Amino acid sequence: MSLIVQKYGGTSVGSVERIRNVARRVAKWRSAGHDVVVVPSAMSGETNRLIALAKEIQAQPDPRELDVIASTGEQVTIGLLAMALLELGVKARSYTGWQVKVLTDSAHTRARIDSIDEVRLRGDLAAGRVPVVAGFQGIDGEDNITTLGRGGSDTSAVALAAALKADECQIYTDVEGVYTADPRIEPDARRLRNVTFEEMLEMASLGSKVLQIRSVEFAGKFRVPTRVLSSLTDPMLPVEEESRSGTLITFEEDPHMAMEKAIISGVAAQRDEAKITVHSVPDKPGIAYAILGPIADAGINVDVIVQNVSHDGSTDLSFTLGRGDMPKAMKILKEQVQPHIKCRDVTGNEGIAKVSIVGMGMRSHAGIAAQMFRTLAEEGINIQMISTSEIKISVVIEEKYTELAVRVLHKVFDLDRV
Secondary structure, eight states: OOEEEEEEOTTTTSSHHHHHHHHHHHHHHHHTTOEEEEEEOOOTTHHHHHHHHHHHHOSSOOHHHHHHHHTHHHHHHHHHHHHHHHHTTOOEEEEOHHHHTEEEOSOTTSOOEEEEOOHHHHHHHHTTOEEEEOSSEEEOTTSOEEEOOTTHHHHHHHHHHHHHTOSEEEEEESSSSOBSSOTTTOTTOOBOSEEEHHHHHHHHHTTOOSSOHHHHHHHHHHTOOEEEEESSSOTTSOHHHHTTSSEEEEOTTOHHHHHHOOSOOEEEEEEEEEEEEEEEEEOSTTHHHHHHHHHHHTTOOEEEEEEOOOBTTEEEEEEEEEGGGHHHHHHHIIIIIHHHHTOSEEEEEEEEEEEEEEOGGGGTOTTHHHHHHHHHHHTTOOOOEEEEETTEEEEEEEGGGHHHHHHHHHHHTTTTOO
């Protein structure tokens, strides 16, 4: 008998019938002899509806009160799912985050988990019950309800799996696993049977929506084997078959991973990027901080940074950031930074995208960057900026070439081969 934590996203519990299907799936795993803890999200669209209601009352909702409101979506789902399990003859009990208790810091709307008291859950499991725990939420040291931010139910599930020392955390979503590329861009994209935590962390940071990045960090830190699989398959699919489906996110040192590992695991693309260039800044110590410090103080994350070669004592500094943050960043640079550092101009470009290749095999294979750059050059795609890590190479290109870049890189690295 193993202990499984199953997380179901908003699409998976988006209707009463889908909730019944989740209950059938959970009951199937229980019948196969496994202990199961379930972590559902709010029904699809519900959190957006609740936030919209709050904004009708207050344009900038008070963070504490917004958490009180937003957390109720999961409370509805856990009650409905527990009832569906009871209807099938499966003993179940629902819990909110504060009942468990999932203790977080006090950063409302983006809280981080400090600890989980798993005693009550272990008692239920020992009594043959299925605990149904609300994802996305917790409670701080002063008994205030907190939420973990968008995608926080993934983090809740992985954290519970870590606290309970579960054998596996299963993330059920509306896709069949992690793919070598976005299937909407590359029809020949294939599902990966295995991927390492490091690769998944890079993919999540590069825009893969399969898993929330904090949940991947948590899983890697606490070594929780995590599987991404579809909830839209037949809920009565045999456990033996379902347990081999999806994509298993595991550890690099696993022997079967080392033997099967391809050089490149996937190609990712981010379209919601923008680039800002600060022109003709003095080439002297501290200038990068003078430019990027105020941006960081405003809570804006920057990604790729390039400083040009100095000419006549001045240089240009460019960086990428989320497209939605560009107006705010431009305002800061023009009003606060430009008068201080006496740069010539500040310009922005929203017509860019970032395309990346990810793979553990880069560590032991030379020439990967050259192959990537040659492939793009042959298609007439100009590279504006480059960023690398040990297992990732990212390039900034014109947005109109995004799909072409993904397809040609997917092909040249043989990712279409099973």
